[in-house]
Amino acid sequence: MQPQKGQEAAQSGQLVYSVSFREKPVFEDSALRLELVNQPPLGAAVHIASTTPGSGVDDYRLLAGKASSVHDAYNSLIVHAMESASPGRRFDIEARVYNGAVAFRYHVPEQAALARYQLAQEDTEFRPVTDAFAWALRLPNYESAYESEYVPMALSALSNQGGVASHILNGAPMVMHLPGVAWAAVGEAYLEGNAAMYLENPTGSWMGHYLVSRISPPVSEKGNDGHGPAVDASLPHNSAWRVILLGDTPGELVESNVFTDLNPANRVTDTSWIRPGKATWDWWNGDLGADGKPAYTTENMKYYVDFAAESGFPYMMLDAGWSGKDILKMRGNVDVPELVRYAAKKNVKVWIWLYSKYVAAQMQEAFPLYEKWGVAGVKIDFVLRNDQEGIQWYYDVAKLAAEHHLMVDFHGATQPWGIERTYPNVLNYEAVLGLEQNKAGRRDGPVDRATFPFTRMLSGPMDYTPGGFNNVTEEEFVARDLSPMVTGTRAQQLALYVVLTEPLAMVSDAPSAYANQPEFQFLKDVPTTWDATRVLNGTPGEFVTIARQAGREWYLGSLTNWTARDLHVPLSFLGTGSYTAEIYEDGGDAEQRPKHVTIRKQKVSAGETLTLHLAGGGGCAIRFIPGS
Template sequence: MPICLARLAIYTAALSPLTLAAQSTPLTVTSPDHALEMSFAVQPPEKTADVASGRLVYSATFKGKPFLDASGLALELNDEPALGSAVRIVGTTPGSGVDDYTLTNSKISKVHEAYNSLTLHVAESSGSHRTISIEARAYNSGIAFRYVIDRQDAFSDFRLKQEDTEFKLSSDATDWLLALPNYRSSYESEYIKLPTSALSNQGGVSSTFLIGMPLLMHEPGTAWVSLMEADIEGSSSMYVTNPSGNWAGHYFTTKLSPRFDDATVAVTGTLPYHSAWRVLSVADDPGRLVESNLLTNLNPPNRVPDTSWIKAGKASWNWWVDDVDANGKPAFTTENMKRYVDFSAASGLPYMMLDAGWSAPHDITKLNGKVDVPELCRYAATKNVKVWIWLYSTSVMDQMKEAFPLYEKWGVAGVKIDFINRDDQRGVQFYYDTAREAAAHHIMVDFHGTRTPWGIERTYPNVMSYEAVLGMENNKVGRRDSPTDRSVFPFTRLLAGPMDYTAGAFNNATEDGYIARNTNPMAMGTRAQQLALYVVFQTPFQMVSDSPQNYANQPAFQFIKDVPTDWDETRVLNGRPGEFATIARRHGTEWDLGSITDWNSRTLSVPLSFLGSGAYTAEIYEDAPDAATEPKHVTIRKQTVHANETLTLKLAPGGGSAIRFVARTGR
């Protein structure tokens, strides 16, 4: 049985000096395949004989090579010294387990992953003799740990000012990072490629970056590593920074998002308390990080008993093209929105996404007179289409208990909640409150203006997607969405979970021919790349972003109509962040493949070993021979293929390839 933390101080006092000295040696948890090891120890202060007391640290190796050196573990609680700065290890509880569960509308449908675990019981050497545990797990795909504080005599209420977790890289890594301006952003920016040491010393002077999750790190010759967090309920979001201030520093420390109502504290509450999981996926190749299921593994099981009403699918969308009507003119009216419903029905899309402007300002229970949502829902139902509606986040915070029952009565399928722009403790709670209340009224959710995912979609499967990406909307105003950014996102933003990038642009342009505009916008890169994004960028709620007339009589639109949005299996076949990516996903017996490149043309060889036995018909949508100058041109062909064959993909600059593999019946 685990040691009762309330008695740890008594237990510590009973330990002999010899036992304490023995516990100062590293304590290790190893992954089932023995490739990953995570070790714990205390680092005693200099000039002391008490080797069993000191600063709590951990380290990690991958295939025998260190990728994290001794890194501190501590919490700054109340007004006392950091809990973890002067402690003894007073006991451990080893264990093992298997995460075995199903996912709804995800990148994989069934998960079965083993892990080994170690719970480290720690007590302060002096002062209040507070106690804390570190719960750690080692999977074949990564390691994770979190802080656990049980009820104890020393204190019951707590004010967590900061978390002092360190990630001391064993070498100066190359990082792809999301540098954010402050704690109140939408996580919508480029991922910057820089060495870790550059993040503390810009221009020869000390400097810092506030870095949002996920963070991708490559220690050459050792490992690819991603840093994220999971199960953040009751907590505040984690950021990291390199605090070293010098050109030789290559490590990170945590920064918790401060509360809006008290910037001196991150989390308040009563014991017991556990932090979010700190999650480090580790692999030889960045593609394995994309395939990892660690975030959902480390979140609580499904809390929605009946999920039969939660359906993945694609949606027509009025906003990106500026509400254009059949004549190409903006018209935000009920009649024009019915035209988008008609387009969904004709194209086999189950949804229509109605964006901002339908509700009265800051009152999401009243119409503003432009679009009659109940009427639109009624009309859509006659076409076997369901309507999603856009909402402003602060109004949802104030009115969800009144609004969600009303939307259920109207027949609304889902809500797109925008401009959340907060991930402090109350902001985090908003996500859980929204998911719970929406599920009670059979409403799906798409979070926009949001932090990146952390696995809540396992706990609340009605959470379908999140934005938190420099998406295609940027084409309406500037040049910030490019094929180069798109080739980074699979290995950065997509690691965290579903991504509502809003693909589907058919007004495709070269880098030189592109012009930013709000109505009928363009997108840089080829049309074949836009098709491929429906496979590469996973989300169960996909936008079909362009106008109905831009898809009319376009043979390439068939791929968008056919491609699934929920998957049973995901394989990353090749890729490097910022260069190219090829991903295959399976839905039932059908496989779909998407391959994209940056502004460099590429020829890629793709083995088809992921296919099952027998013959498949490959429906191939690829860049036409002249796509480098005519990016709208797509070549469509079919061929019979088998798992022992290799396909050669030729991608134009900013190009791509999208392929459906349909199993053939008979011979």
Template sequence: MRLRSIRCAASLALAAATAGAQPRTYSARSPDGETVIALAVGPQVTYTVTHRGRTLVAPSPISLTLGDGRVLGHDARPSGARTRQVSDSVRPVVAVKNAIVGERYGEVHVDFRGGYALEARAYDDGVAYRWITSLPDSVTVQSEEATFRFEGNPTAVVGLDSTFMTHQEPAWGRVPIDSIAGRKMGLLPLLVDVGAAKVAITESDLESYAGMYLASGGPGTLHGVFPQAARAEHARNDRDVDVTDRFPYLARTAGRRTFPWRVLFVADEDRELLESELVYRLAPANRLTDVSWIRPGKVAWDWWNALNVTGVPFRAGVNTDTYKYYIDFAARYHLPYIILDEGWYKLGDLMSVTPGVDVPELVRYGESKGVGVILWVVWHTLDLQMTPALDQFRRWGVKGIKVDFMQRDDQAIVDFYWRTAREAAARHLTVDFHGAHKPAGLNRAYPNVLSFEGVKGLENDKWSTLVTPTHDVTLPFTRMLAGPMDYTPGAMINAQPRQFRAVFERPMSQGTRAHQLAMYVVYESPLQMLADSPTQYLREAESMEFLEAVPTTWDETRALDGRVGEHVLVARRSGSEWYVGAMTNDRARTLALDLSFLGDGPYTLDAWEDGPNADRDGTDYRKTSRSVTRGTRVELHLAPGGGYAARIRRTGQ
């Protein structure tokens, strides 16, 4: 449903530009008047971004080079331009941040002779531009010039990689822009600190094209780097498919199309980044007519906890009895799903179920208790068996798939994402992409795609020490800007970093219990995992009070406080209830929770907060209850690696 009020400015009549003429400038201004993206058209096309009268991005050249040698954006000759101011809103099928997403922006659209155009938008929280072609038949895009020039040599908060074969699960760090050189590439989103403001770079509407990375072009300059299209591949096993040869181009694609948006978030304060929905706004509109079957929710997950269940009369493992135990647990706490992760089928053949696992019986048993089944699959096997496998899942009554190990975002794999989303939707299957690139708008076009990994999440605690509290409070300002983030929280064995050990079969988390609980409010994922064992959760009645109640979609989001890599404080509303999540890095800190976002009248605040000994024992927490009003101010005392989670309800509800 769209609520629309659009004012279009009169089209601007343009005379043809002559060779050697001064560049002509076209601009779009944000509704609040503070941010401007300006396009300068001459021998080359450049764009500039200003905010509050200050240049954030200096003139930066952009172009597309086609396979026939044409360079769109060089010696460009405008044939017409138009501007408009848009005041619009969208009701997302799956409300990740807000039940209504505002779409207010200024836009400029410049047409060029030769069958192409450039479009730019300015929002209150950022800007974006994209190329548009109106060419017959198909085109080959040989390369794209996407440049981002900043004054001086600012630092960036970035995850680095050196190959296009990547799960996009970096550890984040602060580095000067000019150090992203050699074989290093910055993964998106990449956050630049330009002093008075923060600029985060990513993309949206990535379809039938290659994903973008960033590398240094010298001090203060970043430029886009893209994987070329795969010419030849070698499958090392069921999941690792290496590109052994590449074409000398990025994509062969339709001649009439829009290309991905190059997106720049702009924020005066770090916390403002947490409220932005730029990637969603710029994504293509919902393509499904029937969305009534799409159901977000929480999931009892088996793989992280290594199927460690105890006190049962059967041998725990990948078998029907164990999964019925997970279903019973999910039903008890009103979780809508369980996942059957790796092991339920014989690797390499989705039509061959492992002996001891009866998927139709598990689906039947789950349906009797209101719990759906989601099946994990390897992408390459699914790609080879997509029609028969998805048809089989539909006949069984499976509710969704978790697709893993893509590890690439060249054109062929991006096409695989879209094909999977479309074919899954045709069979009423939800999708969770793992081993995945960052979100870039697919989940708006196909809202059955509920979440994406592309993050160094909790699973890394099974073998790594890199998922630290500092890492945890960096993610909301970086990776989460792109869209839903399947970090898979919920560890019940919690340790301070100095006490932490990576144990594959019996994993724990760094930071406190309250730090883990807060993730369910801070981290956005409409398909949110409970990663630990049902046996562990059954011992933790008070923690389960919160985990049973906390939603996975939201009607309203308020970012109350936060600094990248230091701390975060967020409040979210679902119906008449509010939830609060706060997290800190390895430093203890006190935060002020201002409850002025509440309505009138008394409320009851139930809190799960760090206990007095949480700095020594990460599992130490306490649950408290108190009466509050919108005038109440609450001091939150967070231990090192600590957190705070709260549920706020009208008194008597």
């Protein structure tokens, strides 16, 4: 990092940074600047007073996710910047460089020249050296559930739509490909005390191809009205970490643990009650009962508990309808305490759905009550905000839930930023265009499923809710609420349980959909949290193959968009000795009969290469059992 040259001999220049990867420039000089309320910009006219180099190692364990043990070394540098002219304000940039990642944040210390940290806007720039090809999550405003497509386009397209100057709000993280240079992604980590970052190409020009941070403004009763500071805090204050992932392949970005590296250590002393796992779920299929008819009743929910018990799943997810505005009382036809008691006899625990605004109003009374009932966790929906107060609410919920032994699944939520390291009772976030879209239209499909691992999944776990077994061709598909259809093959639905990071994984379809289906065995066997993750191949929107380790076993998931493929996958990730590969693959006619799955076993070892035959919209799921 260095002051921009040509401004008073660099004594009062714009502070910038640049990034190279494998000796190739990736990001050219990009401004580091804070817009403070009723203040001149901080960073636009400064000099570097001193620097402090250092190094460290992030060494910790994760209860859930793509790795159980993390050991990431880094070099660090703190740049102490000061204004040359009055009022002589000071701030620092704390930077870390990992293998395959760069992270930095602003630190504003206590000082006489600044009474309080009141951020109007953060103007951090990200300037790729070329017009990178990006996968952009275009969002309508600052209040959304991050449920949209990642659209492939050049960065310049985000500033000039149809020849007209355009300013498009994009969610983070954003993945980019600089051909001949690198794959990169821009995101953020550790948001406590701050508001979330969005990305925008501010140029309005067809030649502009860089991004600038946009911080979520405060929410009022009228929405994100922009009144008041985006962040209002006492000094000293740290911003969130700005994260840049780098790799030769997009899969290297997926394997990174930097987002959790940059978050504080676990604050939950006793974690013995936090257990990831799979859950049966009533909502997606339309509350269908054993008779094939929908019923939101205690007796029908017991049917889903029975199914969980028979399948060896630890959880049943009870979705919306059991409560109203008062989440301390039950309404409707489901008796939650009775359902929890019934489930306990079957060695199953129950999660319950909640509306976020009612949680905000009543969680101090509700969470102790749910603990008394014996509820395992809460799925909190329609959060739809990530301003400073909203981000703090995530932390408040996670902390209070942990105090009452409740796990958390955030829905209608912002993208993850690593809070699951600090509060490991946070298992999932939604923030993804999931399988629920099949109930209303065509927005879910194999192209998005091949995109999300390289985009949305970079920053943390998701709740996509796979497991649809009513698999149909594109021509056969009809959106419907009861017993929804899904495009793509059944083998692809199996593969999603490995490809996607989902510590709490829904088994979304009705119990009857899985009856007498031999491939359901894979859903019984597959874990939901992992010791190691290896991305073996893939390109966003095209295809992906991921292998994950759980103890001595390995699992593999591979899927493709609508293009059929033969993928040659080296098995070098396996340990020594032989393995039995239990292979669930597309049947020979799966493009016409998407439900058709072929199941076979094959002896394999680490020195071999396995050829996967994927139908269009298809997939493959494999369990590798050692020494058998």
